[in-house]
Amino acid sequence: MSISATTVKELREKTGVGMMDCKKALTETGGDFEKAVDLLRQKGLASAAKRAGRTASEGAIGSYIHMDKIGVMVEVNCETDFVARTDDFKDLVKDLGMHIAAANPTYLSREDIPQDVLEREKEIYRTQVEGKPENVVEKIIEGKLEKFYADSCLVDQVFVKDPEGKMKIKDLIIEKISKLGENIIISRFVRFALGEGQKKEEE
Numbered sequence: 001m002s003i004s005a006t007t008v009k010e011l012r013e014k015t016g017v018g019m020m021d022c023k024k025a026l027t028e029t030g031g032d033f034e035k036a037v038d039l040l041r042q043k044g045l046a047s048a049a050k051r052a053g054r055t056a057s058e059g060a061i062g063s064y065i066h067m068d069k070i071g072v073m074v075e076v077n078c079e080t081d082f083v084a085r086t087d088d089f090k091d092l093v094k095d096l097g098m099h100i101a102a103a104n105p106t107y108l109s110r111e112d113i114p115q116d117v118l119e120r121e122k123e124i125y126r127t128q129v130e131g132k133p134e135n136v137v138e139k140i141i142e143g144k145l146e147k148f149y150a151d152s153c154l155v156d157q158v159f160v161k162d163p164e165g166k167m168k169i170k171d172l173i174i175e176k177i178s179k180l181g182e183n184i185i186i187s188r189f190v191r192f193a194l195g196e197g198q199k200k201e202e203e
Contacts, residue, residue: 003031011036041175056183058084064097072097074189079182092176092184095161099169100191105154108186113152121148154186 003026011022014037021040029035059077076093078084107113125144129137149156155170167175169186177184 003027007031007033011040056185059184059187060084060090060093062090062093062097064094064101066098066101069194070101071192072100072189074100075187077185077187078180083180083182086180088176088180089184092172095159095172096169096186096189099157099160100154100189102160103154103157104191104193105157105189106152108153108188109155110149110153118145121145154189 003023007026008019008022011026011033012019022036025036025039026033029039056077056079058079058081059075061073061075064072064074074093074096076089076096078089083089122141122145125141126137129140132140150158150168155168155173157169158165159167159169159172162172173184173186
């Protein structure tokens with residue numbers, strides 16, 4: 001079948017993948033644009049997984065200030081200074097700062113949540129479903145924990161700039177790893193909101 005150059009170009013703009021790979025993906029999926037996107041993302045995921053263990057000691061510390069009321073600093077690492085200086089990487093750091101300002105995550109990932117916090121959450125959920133069969137209780141608790149992770153952990157949050165509301169921050173990172181060809185890690189972040197420090201002192 002014939003794949004138009006316009007469709008290939010649109011796919012490249014959406015995924016950041018090379019023209020030849022885009023054309024191949026469209027051919028493999030019979031010209032179905034959305035299936036081609038999914039196929040390229042799956043390949044990108046596999047490619048990113050191979051890079052995930054590589055050392056990332058370069059990168060940038062970005063800052064984002066929202067209306068002089070909320071401030072964010074975030075450290076994002078990659079493997080080389082060359083990638084750190086690309087517009088794609090700089091845009092990623094900026095987007096992450098903006099996302100953190102808007103979504104207010106408490107933790108970077110679920111692995112950073114203290115065990116006592118998790119146990120307290122589970123106890124609250126368990127109290128909410130008293131009287132239900134144990135196997136049902138465990139499934140409900142598991143579902144509520146996933147919601148807690150999605151609300152509290154940066155990498156599990158849905159990216160605020162995703163119009164479809166589906167792409168999580170960890171998916172965004174994987175997409176950038178696939179596009180830039182290097183391991184990328186969010187190392188740490190801090191978020192300040194005007195007046196918060198004073199409240200903590202009063203407590």
